[in-house]
Each structure stands twice: as structure tokens, then as C-alpha cells.
Amino acid sequence: MRTLVFNAGSSSLKFGLYDMGGAEVLRLKGGFDRFAEDGCDLKLTVDGTRHDSRAPHRDMAAAIAAVPGILASHGIDGINAIGHRIAHGGARFDKPALMDAPTLAAIEDLTPLAPLHNPANLAAVRLAQQIWPGLPQVGVFDTSFHMTAPAFSTTYAVPLLWREAGLRRFGFHGTSHKYVALRAAEVIGQPVERLQIVSCHLGNGASVCAINRGRSMDTSMGLTPLEGLVMGTRSGDVDPGAFGFLSRELGLDVAQIEAALYNDSGLKALTGSPDMRDAEDRAAAGDPAAQLAIEIYAYRARKYIGAYAAAMGGIDALVFTGGIGENSASMRRRICDGLEFMGVTLDIDRNQHVDLANRAAPELQAWGGRVRVIVTETQEQLQIARETAAALAVTRRARLVLPVAVSARHVHLCQADVEALFGPGATLSAEFPLRQPGNFAAHQKVTIEGPKGALHHVRVLGPTRSRTQIEVSRTDTFALGVEAPVRLSGDLDGTPKIRLIGPAGTVETDGLIIAARHIHMHPDDADRWGVSDKEEVEVRVTGTGRGMTFSGVIVRVQPNAFTEMHIDTDEANAAGISGGAEGALIAPEHGG
Ligand code: ADP
Numbered sequence: 001m002r003t004l005v006f007n008a009g010s011s012s013l014k015f016g017l018y019d020m021g022g023a024e025v026l027r028l029k030g031g032f033d034r035f036a037e038d039g040c041d042l043k044l045t046v047d048g049t050r051h052d053s054r055a056p057h058r059d060m061a062a063a064i065a066a067v068p069g070i071l072a073s074h075g076i077d078g079i080n081a082i083g084h085r086i087a088h089g090g091a092r093f094d095k096p097a098l099m100d101a102p103t104l105a106a107i108e109d110l111t112p113l114a115p116l117h118n119p120a121n122l123a124a125v126r127l128a129q130q131i132w133p134g135l136p137q138v139g140v141f142d143t144s145f146h147m148t149a150p151a152f153s154t155t156y157a158v159p160l161l162w163r164e165a166g167l168r169r170f171g172f173h174g175t176s177h178k179y180v181a182l183r184a185a186e187v188i189g190q191p192v193e194r195l196q197i198v199s200c201h202l203g204n205g206a207s208v209c210a211i212n213r214g215r216s217m218d219t220s221m222g223l224t225p226l227e228g229l230v231m232g233t234r235s236g237d238v239d240p241g242a243f244g245f246l247s248r249e250l251g252l253d254v255a256q257i258e259a260a261l262y263n264d265s266g267l268k269a270l271t272g273s274p275d276m277r278d279a280e281d282r283a284a285a286g287d288p289a290a291q292l293a294i295e296i297y298a299y300r301a302r303k304y305i306g307a308y309a310a311a312m313g314g315i316d317a318l319v320f321t322g323g324i325g326e327n328s329a330s331m332r333r334r335i336c337d338g339l340e341f342m343g344v345t346l347d348i349d350r351n352q353h354v355d356l357a358n359r360a361a362p363e364l365q366a367w368g369g370r371v372r373v374i375v376t377e378t379q380e381q382l383q384i385a386r387e388t389a390a391a392l393a394v395t396r397r398a399r400l401v402l403p404v405a406v407s408a409r410h411v412h413l414c415q416a417d418v419e420a421l422f423g424p425g426a427t428l429s430a431e432f433p434l435r436q437p438g439n440f441a442a443h444q445k446v447t448i449e450g451p452k453g454a455l456h457h458v459r460v461l462g463p464t465r466s467r468t469q470i471e472v473s474r475t476d477t478f479a480l481g482v483e484a485p486v487r488l489s490g491d492l493d494g495t496p497k498i499r500l501i502g503p504a505g506t507v508e509t510d511g512l513i514i515a516a517r518h519i520h521m522h523p524d525d526a527d528r529w530g531v532s533d534k535e536e537v538e539v540r541v542t543g544t545g546r547g548m549t550f551s552g553v554i555v556r557v558q559p560n561a562f563t564e565m566h567i568d569t570d571e572a573n574a575a576g577i578s579g580g581a582e583g584a585l586i587a588p589e590h591g592g
Contacts, residue, residue: 001392001530002078003385004071006064007085008124010116011035013063016381017076020389022532024382027076032063046074060120064127082137083388084125085175085380087117089141091168096144096391099125099137107139113166113223136395138388145174148215153311156222169227171219173201176321177209178216179383184319184374185214187361196312198305201378202331203322204232204274208301210308218311220304226261229304230297232274235265237300267293276324276331298334305335309342317372318344326356326377332364336373343370393530400529404541404565404581405435406572407515409476410459411446411500412469417509418460421446421502428462435562436520438463447501448472452481454501467492469511470500473570477514487513488554515568518554520561529585533557538586539565546576549586 001021007014016029030044035058042055057063071077084099090110097103104122111118121139128137146154154169156162177199184199185192192214199209206229209219220228220236229236238261246252252260268274270293271282279297282290309315318339324331329352336346345366354362354375361376419426422444430440444460448470455476469492477484482496491513498512519539521531531537533555540549553565565583567575575581 001080001389003081003388004079005083005381005384006124008120010120013060018385083384084139086121086139086141088114089143093141094147096138096140096387099139138391140384140387142172142174143170145178146171146216153218169222172221172225173207175380175383176201176378180319180321181211183361183376184317195316197317198308199319201322202324206231208304210311212312231266233263233266233268235261301335320375321378345369400585401582404583407566409472410461412465414468415464417468417507420505420507423504437560449499450480450482453479468509471515473568484512484514486516488516517567519565521557521563522561525563526557531555539583541575541581541583548575
């Protein structure tokens with residue numbers, strides 16, 4: 001799926017184009033910046049090569065309108081979907097949403113929570129809908145990932161009336177925290193659901209997130225992106241008593257205080273520049289204000305990391321990302337120094353020599369360090385592309401209902417075994433066709449004999465195959481007295497041996513399996529529903545005595561397949577299915 005992603009800020013527009021198959025290839029990314037009467041800057045990277053220029057566009061509307069031309073001039077067409085970053089989804093959006101009229105109205109209602117960002121995001125959606133009226137557009141919210149946080153971490157201890165008005169903690173940078181947690185899990189080689197991760201997104205805006213077994217449990221930003229860490233121009237945590245104090249002492253009103261906390265605080269207030277590089281240069285040159293700023297910055301981050309390790313009862317990994325997290329070895333070092341007590345120990349050389357090209361995620365912990373310390377470039381646009389593709393698959397899958405067929409025990413034979421069991425020159429003869437084209441139930445039947453007992457009159461299915469395969473249920477394996485692995489059809493190496501008895505002879509053969517539950521799927525259906533060969537999906541079986549959800553159902557895309565799910569008799573009994581049933585695909589939980 002070819003997905004175009006937009007991230008519209010109040011004064012800039014970033015975009016990226018991804019081919020989302022197994023490989024997730026970034027074809028092109030760009031950004032329009034510094035809009036003015038005489039145009040704007042355009043930074044463009046196509047297939048890894050930079051093409052920076054001045055562009056004539058005065059505002060975001062003109063810039064978005066120019067995107068189809070930019071894509072065409074690089075030979076890119078055939079976009080399937082558009083994903084948009086939306087800053088604030090309030091309590092309402094805990095996952096990506098299709099950008100239909102009611103959803104846009106609901107996002108508009110959230111403007112008081114993100115007065116600068118949501119209107120810019122919405123404007124981009126509306127413009128894109130005019131330019132690509134036929135394409136599905138999905139909004140991915142910066143806040144959604146944190147909607148799993150428990151009430152005790154999202155509730156402020158303030159009057160009920162305020163809470164009823166919507167005052168609560170939301171958190172931001174959710175797309176980034178989610179991406180880096182998934183990337184860290186990939187590096188560690190364990191499912192994110194088994195890991196306790198603290199991620200530090202340290203850019204111009206900055207936040208720390210406690211990701212407890214794949215779910216955000218707490219994050220340092222709150223109702224607004226003002227709470228938490230020291231940032232470029234934002235203060236992070238300040239005693240709310242400051243409002244009264246400043247009002248009384250300096251005569252400042254709420255708007256003035258708020259504006260200063262957003263725009264004139266953080267590194268800018270402490271050093272004169274919002275940029276960490278300036279702070280580090282000045283500190284190195286001996287500027288005590290810059291030195292203090294760096295100490296405050298690191299100390300605040302370290303406190304949050306410790307707090308979140310306590311909140312989760314320990315951590316497996318600490319991940320750094322964002323311009324500062326990715327590039328400043330000295331800031332990573334300052335933040336980690338003193339965390340040895342909880343198993344965080346940096347390797348000095350590894351921390352110093354970090355190469356993040358090609359989405360690398362190097363590990364920086366010292367040898368034997370209990371906590372993995374990982375640094376990686378955040379890929380918010382890629383994560384938006386993933387979630388857009390996943391959200392569209394959900395909507396498509398919501399409409400997918402497929403037949404569920406119960407496979408009784410059966411045998412596939414190779415020609416040599418047909419002749420060994422039924423006599424020289426014997427061939428399989430069809431009694432009735434099966435739904436998978438070309439397949440049939442043969443007249444022939446065999447006995448399967450194991451050390452404990454035998455199963456008689458077991459149907460042979462045709463046509464013959466290159467290898468004999470015996471498919472039984474787990475209950476059958478007890479009747480036979482043999483253990484059998486759960487395998488996909490055809491995956492027979494190392495399977496147990498068993499005896500087959502026919503009217504003309506006996507064979508000892510391997511190939512005994514319990515068939516892994518699977519879906520035979522026609523390529524057109526796979527395309528339509530956005531699933532690929534070998535993908536594991538969940539299927540909710542309905543219309544039976546006992547509704548049931550099967551996970552780990554393997555999709556097998558085959559030319560000419562009749563789309564149908566196959567389960568064995570044990571599975572059918574557990575779900576109360578006799579005869580046939582219907583199943584519905586369920587969407588995956590993670591966008592990628
Ligand atoms: P945004 O949040 O706007 O996406 P970035 O993630 O690009 O911002 O982060 C910008 C911050 O990263 C700035 O404070 C910048 O100084 C800092 N930064 C970038 N490169 C370095 C570096 N080599 N050393 C220290 N800080 C850096």
C-alpha cells in the first residue's frame with residue numbers, strides 16, 4: 001500500500017511517501033518551512049538523495065497543492081491512502097480514525113486543548129481531501145497511545161468541576177514513543193508485550209514515557225505539552241502556585257504567564273538559546289548559565305526515568321530518541337550517570353560512536369548491563385503510515401466474513417504410498433470434490449495405527465502429493481499414543497512416524513501433524529482485506545453455540561483458492577461448531 005503522510009504544524013508542513021508492504025520503504029520525504037510572501041524553503045529527499053530548493057508557495061494550502069506535482073516529477077503515482085498526524089485526540093480517540101465529516105467535527109471540538117496544532121492539522125486534512133477526493137484519509141493522534149494509561153496516572157487531584165470540564169493528563173509524542181518501543185523490542189528480540197521500557201523523546205519538545213508491556217502507563221506531558229521535562233522553549237514542571245505568585249508580584253495575567261511558559265522558558269530562558277547544541281557549546285566554553293541548564297535538563301530526565309522504573313517495578317530497556325536523544329552523547333551520558341543502581345550502565349565507547357543510518361538501533365549498555373540502553377531515530381511518519389494501513393485494514397476486515405470449515409482427520413498420500421496401500425498401479429479415485437479447486441475426497445480409506453491404538457476408516461484426500469501427510473487432532477494423538485507437532489501443511493521435516501494400513505499393504509511414514517489453523521485465501525481477497533501470505537490473524541467465530549476467537553490463524557494466499565478457514569475437530573468442539581460456521585477477521589492491535 002502506497003501511503004502519503006502529512007504532518008502539518010502551525011508554520012511548516014512535513015510529508016513522506018511510504019510503500020508499505022513487508023519492507024516499509026520510504027520513497028520520498030519533504031518539508032516546507034518558513035512561509036513568507038516570496039515563498040518558502042523546500043527540503044526534499046528522494047530515494048535517499050537530497051534536493052533542497054526555494055519554492056514559490058506562500059502558505060500551507062499552496063504547499064499541499066504542490067505535492068502531487070512533486071510526486072509526479074519523481075515518477076511516483078498510484079497513492080492508496082493518506083495518513084495525517086493529529087496533535088490532540090482528547091479522551092475520545094484512542095486509535096486512528098477515518099477522516100469523515102463527523103470525525104472532523106469531533107476533532108474541531110478539541111481545539112481548546114490544542115489551539116495551534118489541531119486547526120493546522122485539520123486544515124491539512126481538508127485540503128488533502130480536496131486534492132485527493134477518492135482516497136481514504138486517516139488521522140493518527142499524538143495522544144492515542146497514552147489512552148491506555150490508568151486513571152491513577154492520568155487524574156489530577158483537582159476539584160471535580162475542573163475534572164468534569166476535561167482537565168486530565170493526556171500526554172503527547174505517542175506515535176514516537178510507540179515506534180521506538182516497537183523498534184527496541186525488535187532489537188531485543190522479544191514481543192513488546194513482555195517488556196518494560198522507558199523511552200525518552202528529547203527534541204525541541206521532550207517527554208519520557210513508561211511503556212509497560214506494550215502499553216503507555218505514564219508519560220511526562222500532561223493536559224498540555226507543557227508538563228514534564230525541560231524543553232527548547234517550554235518550562236516543563238513548574239509549581240502551579242507560580243501563577244498566583246507571578247500575578248501578585250509582577251502583575252502578569254494568565255495569558256502572559258502561559259505564553260512565557262510555552263515560548264520563553266526552557267533552554268531558551270536558561271541559556272538564551274532554545275537549541276541544545278548552543279547550550280553544550282556555551283557550557284564547554286565555560287558559561288555557568290549553560291552548564292546549569294544542562295545539569296537541570298539531565299537531572300529532570302533522570303528523575304522521570306527513575307520514577308517510571310518505580311512505577312513499572314523495574315525496566316528492561318531505556319530508549320533515547322529525538323534530536324538530543326539521538327545526537328548528544330554527552331546528554332545521554334549525563335542522564336544515565338547515577339542510574340547504575342537500577343542496572344543502567346553505559347558503555348562509554350558505544351555511547352560515543354552511534355550510527356543511526358538505515359533505522360539502526362544500536363545498544364549502548366556496558367557488557368553485562370542488565371538494562372538495555374538503545375538509541376534510534378524516531379520515525380513518526382513511518383508509524384503514521386503503518387497505522388494508516390492498519391486502520392484501513394480494520395475497516396476492510398470489519399466487513400470480512402468468511403466460511404469456517406471443519407477438517408476431520410485425513411491423509412494425503414504420495415503415489416508410492418497409494419500403491420503400497422492399495423496395490424501396484426492403484427490411483428486415487430474421487431468420491432466428491434472439495435471446495436479448494438482440484439481437491440477431492442477419495443473413495444479410499446486407511447487405518448492409522450499408533451502404539452496405543454488405531455483410527456479406522458480415515459479418508460484419503462486427493463490428488464496425490466510429493467510427500468505423505470497425516471492430519472489428526474490433538475485428541476487423536478492420545479488415541480494413537482503419539483505426540484504430533486502443530487504444523488502448516490507441507491512443513492513435514494522432523495515429524496513423527498506412524499503406520500498406515502490399507503487393503504493391500506502397510507507403510508511406515510513420517511508426516512504426522514496437527515494442522516495449524518489456517519485460511520486458504522484467494523489473492524483478490526488478500527488484497528481487498530489487506531493481509532499477506534503467512535500473516536497471522538485473529539478470527540472471531542460467530543453463529544455457533546459458543547462464540548470463540550482463534551488467534552494465530554495463518555493466512556495462505558494461493559492462486560484460485562476458495563477463501564475459507566480450516567480448523568480441526570478439537571477446535572470445532574471447543575467453539576461449539578457442528579457443520580459450518582462463519583468467522584470475522586479481527587484487526588491487529590499494533591499498527592505494524
Ligand atoms: P523537533 O522536536 O522539533 O522534531 P528535533 O527532534 O529535531 O526537534 O530536536 C531538536 C533538538 O535536538 C535541538 O535542541 C537541537 O539542538 C538538538 N540537537 C540536534 N543535533 C544535536 C547534537 N549533535 N548535539 C546536541 N543536540 C543536538
